[in-house]
Amino acid sequence: MRLGRGSCERLVPFFKFDAGIHRVVCTTNTIESIKAPYRRSVSARGHLPSETTTIRCLYIS
Structure with a gap:
């Protein structure tokens, strides 16, 4: 629960x-x-040598 309270200060703004x-x-997070990969x-x-x-x-990946 400590993790949730600590991150709340950064999330509220x-x-x-x-x-x-x-x-x-x-949208930016989705694109990233x-x-x-x-x-x-x-x-x-x-x-990589060429386009x-x-x-x-x-x-391939």
Whole structure:
């Protein structure tokens, strides 16, 4: 329960924003969660020499 009380101080200011800002934050989190596996896949392979190689890498993962 201590964890919940400690994080409440950081969460409450979020609700003071307008609904439009809530939507942007939630949309951004969704986009980032979709992009994360691709980002990990590309960074694990290092430098990719061409756009075609990058697309193949993303298609495989």
